[in-house]
Amino acid sequence: MMEILIVLAAVAALSLFAAPLWLWAAAGAAMLLGGGLMMWLGLLWLAACAVLGAASLRVKLVSRPAFGLFKKILPPLSATEQAAVEAGTVWWEAEIFNGKPDWRKLQNYRDPKLTEEEQSFIDNETETLCAMLNDWRYTHRDKDLPPEVWQYVKEQGFIAMIIEKKYGGKQFSHYAHAKVATKIASRSPAAAYMIMLPNSLGPAELIQHYGTAEQKDYYLPRLAKGTDIPCFALTSPWAGSDAGAIPDTGTVCYGSYTDPRDGSRHENVLGVRVSFEKRWITMAPIATVIGLAFKLRDPEGLLGGKTDIGITCALLPTAMEGLHHRRRHYPNETPFWNGPVWGKDIFFPIDWIIGGQAYAGQGWRMLMECLSIGRCISLPSQSVGNAKHAAWTTSAWVGIRRQFGLPIGKFEGVGEALARIGAHTYQMEAAQDLALAGLDMGENPSVISAMVKFNNTERLRKVINDAMDIHGGRAVVGGPRNYLAAMYNAVPIGITVEGANILTRCLMIFGQGAYRCHNHVLNEIQALQNNDEAGFDRAFARHLKQSSSNAARSFVYGITGRGGRAPSGPLASAYKRANRLSAAFAFTADVAMLTLGGDLKRRESLSGRLADAFSNLYTASACLKRFEQEGSRQEDLPLAEYAVSLALYEAETALAGLVANLPNRLAAALLRVTVFPTGRRENAPADALAHQVSADMQQLGGTLERLTRFRFHPQAADDDLNEPLAALKPAWEAVRQTDRLEQMLRKAEAKGELTAATPSEKLDEAVEKELLTAEQADSIREARRLLKNAITVDDFDMELNAPNTDIFEKRVF
Structure with missing residues (x-):
């Protein structure tokens, strides 16, 4: 028994470090010196080394049987699948997929930056445009942007952000394009759709990439000006x-x-x-x-x-x-x-x-290459903008809305929901920003684009649902003062378009990822299709080595709970946990593909779980990148830790679900021992961490401002009915400043010191009894006025046409 344990330990150690074959052979030779059972095990060990090391033996005994088996179980790639696989490039996602992410590579990716021109456009033209937008007006009356808005959009080049300057466009970076879209989306989903789509998948992008000189010279200037x-x-x-x-x-x-x-x-x-x-x-x-x-x-x-x-x-x-x-x-x-x-x-x-006769029949490839760019920008930006809006407004709301004498943000249930809003918003922007960095570096990561589109639109659904729950009736009653309803209605649109989310999750993220991101699978498939036995042998041998290394690292890290090289810093533990889960995912994916073959494409519940694990590992890595990119601020650590931990927990949950449902139970048992040798390691973010994130967001300070940067916030009088957003912060500040006085009044009333009938009369009584100064009473009245303005919902005439124009006319107390 001891001899077998020693051999297993040697296998794990050599696989863990991907040792060369000569070192394996040396270990086998050392076993011969042990005599008895160890000697026989050493002979078997050396025989295996000979089979794997001698190409002729490996082909005959290993690769050829595998070649025949895979030929039967793996269907050939269709023409559309081949085009999708060839479209775009492979980037950071391949590091995760193959089980051994190089964190130095991630750290060395340059951070996306705005040029002075791009920053100015966001601060000025985009700010002006957002101030012109009135979602309620054109959603319920005009059913279109007003003519003056369309004119401004065309004149300022909002629909020409991707067009080169020589044709009259802005030629903005992908990052700048996304941030403009984010800010517009934080103001109005409908306006964002209309302005983003000409910059996304469409004639301008296709013409610029593939058009003939004549097509570019005619159409691009017209598209840039809005003539077309x-x-x-x-x-x-x-x-x-x-x-x-x-x-x-x-x-x-x-x-x-x-x-x-x-x-x-x-x-x-x-x-x-x-x-x-x-x-x-x-x-x-x-x-x-x-x-x-x-x-x-x-x-x-x-x-x-x-x-x-x-x-x-x-x-x-x-x-x-x-x-x-x-x-x-x-x-x-x-x-x-x-x-x-x-x-x-x-x-x-x-x-x-498009492109002339030479591009006849090339449309699918053209669409796949361009769609992966637009899929990283339009709907993810829409989702990020909406989430930022929900995060800021909800953080302010929980500070001003009171129940049982306390701000509702003090209740743990509300705090948990607010923390989820913050973490999901952080994840969404981090995931998109990392993708944008790749695009601006010249990459075209098609698998990442599918992840970002799917996960951002799905996370927005969670964010908006939590925001609606916290706001309660304030978000349910329609009208110009409701700043969440339009975004709630827009959520299903993002989930549906540019590839329905169920299809994207079940078929694209892992299905395309397995072909594109795995170091060896595509080479194996191409060798099978070409009947190239030698090429298959080379790819298969490398595949076996990688898979055994991932299995060993998954097992060892599963025992220790973490492992591998990782950057130092406050989130060093998260990097090591990601190492473990990346190895676990890679080995699990190999086992699933081996046991299910082509049937894995039809087992969408299983491929969807692999997609979830893959996506969440990408999201965790993006959050780690964002935290360092923003200076590893101590005050942002709770939010970053929550976002990373949530992603890692959901990645492990997906892997556990696959193991529990894998049809081949022998393979499932192997995975359970290898991937979860001591059981699951990740926990959902702790309550204490959620409470800290919620408290940080309620300060309306640095952490929240960084989380919600690039959102639009109107600068208007606090009682302007057309700008209900502007009422929140003044109300929150006034309520916080008078909170101690309000508590004192409640205690005085409880003791029977105040007996007046109405709140206003109680204030007068408190001044008379010198419980308050006149100035303090006035500050309470002003805070209540601002609070009334912030919490009031719309009411209409009997035909539901004209909203109330004076929110104070109904004041009774």
């Missing part, structure tokens, strides 16, 4: 999130058309005749140019290639005869411009394909 308004028509009612299944079809042929841009008539030209039906297309009802995705066929071989060319993207002026786009959807009563687009037998010339 773009939209991109991809989603079909018959395909939904499965964009590769769109039925919209175009056929290469000769035809005639009138160019609506200049009225010129063109006869017998080579082009495409297309019919299509699209829906859920943002900006479509007011667009002047549509980017259209369709399947292109060439039955007559006019382009000289294959018959089925594939998904293609083209530019069509919406004024073309037979193209319909002047209808609107009403997405969850959020009135941004969104609607269907359809057309039948529309003919256009071949050079209207």
